Amino acid sequence: MNRDWLEKDFYKVLGVSENASVDEIKKNYKKLARENHPDLNPGDPEAEKRFKDISEASAILTDQKKRQEYDQVRAMGPSAFSGQGGFNVDDLGDIFGNLGDIFGFGGAGRRKGQSYQTNLTISFVESASGLETNVPLRKEVACTDCRGNGSENGTAYHTCNICGGTGQTASNQGFFSFAQPCQACRGQGSVIDKQCKTCKAQGIVIKNETVKVKIPAGVDNGTVIRLRGYGGPGDSGAPDGDLLVQITVEPHKFFKRNGSDLILEVPLLFTEAALGSTIKIPTLEKTISLKIPSGTPSGKTFKVKGEGISPQGRRSGDLYVKVYLNPPQNLSRSAKKHLEKFRDQFESGDNPRDYLNE
Ligand SMILES: [Zn+2]
Numbered sequence: 001m002n003r004d005w006l007e008k009d010f011y012k013v014l015g016v017s018e019n020a021s022v023d024e025i026k027k028n029y030k031k032l033a034r035e036n037h038p039d040l041n042p043g044d045p046e047a048e049k050r051f052k053d054i055s056e057a058s059a060i061l062t063d064q065k066k067r068q069e070y071d072q073v074r075a076m077g078p079s080a081f082s083g084q085g086g087f088n089v090d091d092l093g094d095i096f097g098n099l100g101d102i103f104g105f106g107g108a109g110r111r112k113g114q115s116y117q118t119n120l121t122i123s124f125v126e127s128a129s130g131l132e133t134n135v136p137l138r139k140e141v142a143c144t145d146c147r148g149n150g151s152e153n154g155t156a157y158h159t160c161n162i163c164g165g166t167g168q169t170a171s172n173q174g175f176f177s178f179a180q181p182c183q184a185c186r187g188q189g190s191v192i193d194k195q196c197k198t199c200k201a202q203g204i205v206i207k208n209e210t211v212k213v214k215i216p217a218g219v220d221n222g223t224v225i226r227l228r229g230y231g232g233p234g235d236s237g238a239p240d241g242d243l244l245v246q247i248t249v250e251p252h253k254f255f256k257r258n259g260s261d262l263i264l265e266v267p268l269l270f271t272e273a274a275l276g277s278t279i280k281i282p283t284l285e286k287t288i289s290l291k292i293p294s295g296t297p298s299g300k301t302f303k304v305k306g307e308g309i310s311p312q313g314r315r316s317g318d319l320y321v322k323v324y325l326n327p328p329q330n331l332s333r334s335a336k337k338h339l340e341k342f343r344d345q346f347e348s349g350d351n352p353r354d355y356l357n358e
């Protein structure tokens with residue numbers, strides 16, 4: 001159990017009133033679960049979180065007994081948790097032990113470590129080909145100088161004489177009688193005589209590491225890659241958290257992406273469009289030739305099969321080349337003459353510009 005859950009409003013999460021019927025709750029849960037389902041929102045950590053919250057809220061509120069317990073705890077408010085920062089999972093074992101399975105941890109209340117998040121910016125070309133790189137990782141690790149207990153050399157402490165080393169004192173409040181963290185030792189069971197200088201008695205230090213991450217080919221902007229076990233330390237016996245690497249893909253100067261397809265806009269001289277031409281265009285990796293038929297209008301799109309992005313394990317996309325007419329700049333005197341001659345001889349067919357003069 002953790003304090004956040006008690007500050008969470010399960011009714012609000014599901015958009016129902018506190019008097020809502022179970023049917024009403026189930027109906028809202030179904031609707032919200034559909035909208036936020038991770039399969040329908042790939043790479044959206046917000047939706048994933050909402051989905052988890054919705055599921056959690058529904059599990060409690062659709063169970064009459066659990067809903068009652070939740071309501072009671074809510075009615076008590078923060079006074080239920082007046083311990084000073086030493087609050088931990090085991091303190092609420094009496095009340096919430098039977099809720100443990102719903103929240104995904106065992107009755108012993110061992111929590112998986114916290115997830116860390118980091119951002120990684122890669123180029124468009126790297127996103128297409130995939131790469132292996134290192135990301136920086138700030139990890140909390142136990143201080144080795146004090147072996148994690150926060151006292152100088154790990155020995156300058158004595159057992160708390162208020163709680164006799166258990167870290168807990170008994171407390172009666174309203175409906176409940178439960179153990180509360182000992183205020184004298186903040187639930188630690190021992191009092192530090194002299195602080196460890198390395199960690200300033202925190203017992204943990206921040207270690208800067210790097211971790212190797214393999215980015216698969218075809219990764220898109222906003223994708224989150226999960227590295228299991230590279231997050232914060234879990235409670236004893238529980239797994240460490242994960243490192244979530246959010247990928248930002250820099251835009252390309254020329255290429256745009258649509259799924260696995262690439263889009264490239266290419267200028268044509270109007271002579272190339274009018275007479276036809278074979279032009280050179282780039283793909284992400286090489287130069288290829290593209291045949292432009294005579295009389296190609298501006299805005300026409302040519303499909304080059306298989307020259308899009310090849311996401312790992314999936315079919316290659318295609319390259320779509322969209323041409324547009326780019327008028328020549330700074331015409332020479334003689335070029336201008338030729339064009340004027342062309343203009344005077346040119347007769348267009350049906351032209352909307354002539355429509356009202358006909
Ligand atoms: Zn104590």
Ligand SMILES: [Zn+2]
Nearest residue numbers: 143146196199
């Ligand atoms: Zn230390």
